[in-house]
Amino acid sequence: MIFKYNTEVIAFCYNWSVTKTKVAVIFGGNSTEHEVSVITGLQALENIDTDKFDSIPIYVSKQGEFFVGDGLRKIESYRDLSDFASKAQKVQPVLDENEKGFKYFSFGRSKLIEIDVFLVCFHGGLGENGGYQSLFEAMGVPYTGSGILGSSLGMDKVTAKSIFKNNDMPIVNHIWFYRNDWVKNKKNILERIEKLSYPLFVKPANTGSSIGVSKAKDLKELENAIELASIFDRKIIIEEGFEGREINISVLGNSGSTLQTSVCEEVFPSKNLLSYEDKYVQKGSRSQGMAGSNRQVPAKVDKEIQKKIESVARHAYESLDCFGLARIDFIVNEKTNKMVLLEVNTVPGSLSFYLWEASGLPYRDLLTKLIELAIQRQEDESKNTKSFPSNILENFNPGVKASKN
Structure with missing residues (x-):
């Protein structure tokens, strides 16, 4: 398929530094949380450390098409998708170990946009259930957040609860x-x-x-x-x-290594149930994502309960084989001194930056840490032997051929 070349929207790629890491901030996708993902992606683009990284916005449409372009950094670009072609260049991922990134076509010749790391800002759908993580693996490009397994387990509340129960964690x-x-x-x-x-x-x-x-x-x-x-x-x-307060916490790090926990937050739903509107579209919070919800950070939690939350959060994180960052949600009843683990969000809204800022880690530094963790994980994966010397096919006989009628 030949895509029309748009010089203006793609020109920023040629101004990249040869020494900076090229980070593709990828968001959107065919998901009921598409718009939420756009908010998270734009927040990340705004806060990434430009002294260390060259950022490129990669927007995935609801139809699954990939686009790049400097216009994708502006929220206005997403308010009228009928004129999207003038704001972005359609590209396609490259599955070639020697060319890692995306290609577009100019005058019949392909041109490569190199990518060193994906900063994953998807919510829901293929972007959070392991689908696009499989694509990044095939491309050979490191990516932030959990891998294929952790993403798929975290997305499925039923399977996750089964794992939590088998690991003696409290669930409803x-x-x-x-x-x-x-x-x-x-x-x-x-x-x-x-x-x-x-x-x-x-x-x-x-x-x-x-x-x-x-x-x-x-x-x-x-x-x-x-x-x-x-x-x-x-x-x-x-x-x-389960009667109690909704208390959330974030975990940062790669399973199998040192994990950090953030301060806790308490979330206040408007109608005894934290709705989509509570999280994203209440007045004054449209551009803040989850950071604009009705919440208290840090939450006022008893020290012993805080320790228990941190311990169970780490346990849940590793039981699902999570990487990078996640938010773990609980309900806590301080009257009975009991709590239940609700779920693990492997790509939380706004990447839970507000929890880490309250913990002393600025959003810019959080993004840097996530990128570093992604590279470390790929380096660790590269130590695995992925081929085995064998000559079993040398004498293999495929057997009798099927007869033709």
Whole structure:
């Protein structure tokens, strides 16, 4: 496929320094959290250390097309996608160990935009469930955040909870089922749900940003909530309510090495459930992402509970084989001195920079640390033997050929 060459939008690539690391800040994608990802990506582009890195915005459209261009740094570029071609250059990833990056075509000849590291700012979809992580692996380019396994496990609330339970971490009572099971045998599903106590929280297993999540106080609300969740995923999870405060913490580092924990935050939902609107579209917070939500940072938490949160957070992080950074969400009941682990977000909104700034690590330095961790992980992976000397094919006989009719 030949793409039209747009000189103006691609010109910034030729002003890169030969000594700086070329960082592709990649965001967007075919996801219900597409717009949230754009916010996170633009925040990262604004805060990356330009003394150390040359940044390039890589926007993935809802149709899965890749674009580059300096105009992608401005929020105005995303308000009218009908004129997007004049603001960005379509490119395609290169799967060649000698050419790492993206190509576009000029006068019938391909030109390469070299990439040293991907700074991942996807939320949901292929960008958070391991899909694009697989692409980056195939390209041979290091990338921030968790790998294929950690990303896919973190995205699936059902699988993650199974791992947490098997590792003796506290979780809420819950059940799960497939959308088709609900359609075919609603009575059986409702009988299973009866073992749980209201209120219940109904969630699509593989979405984030509270999309498709509802609180149900009775059977009618429950059935409506299941129908809503079914729009967004084939797998539905229903959690029993747990009274307490929503406390979140971030973990930084690569599994198998030293991990750091941030200060905690307490999040205040507007209607007993932290919604998409609470997180991203309340008045005055549109450009701040998760940093603009109604929250207290640092949270006022008992020291012993803080230590327990930090310990369980590290355990959860490593149990899913996470890398780079994640946010781990809890519900804490200080009256009973109990808590439950809700989920691990491998690409949290705004990359949880506000938690790290409150911990003494500025956003710029956090991004630098994430890039360094990505490079370290690839260097560690390079120590693995990925081929084995063998001559078993030398004498291999494929056997009898199938007869032709």
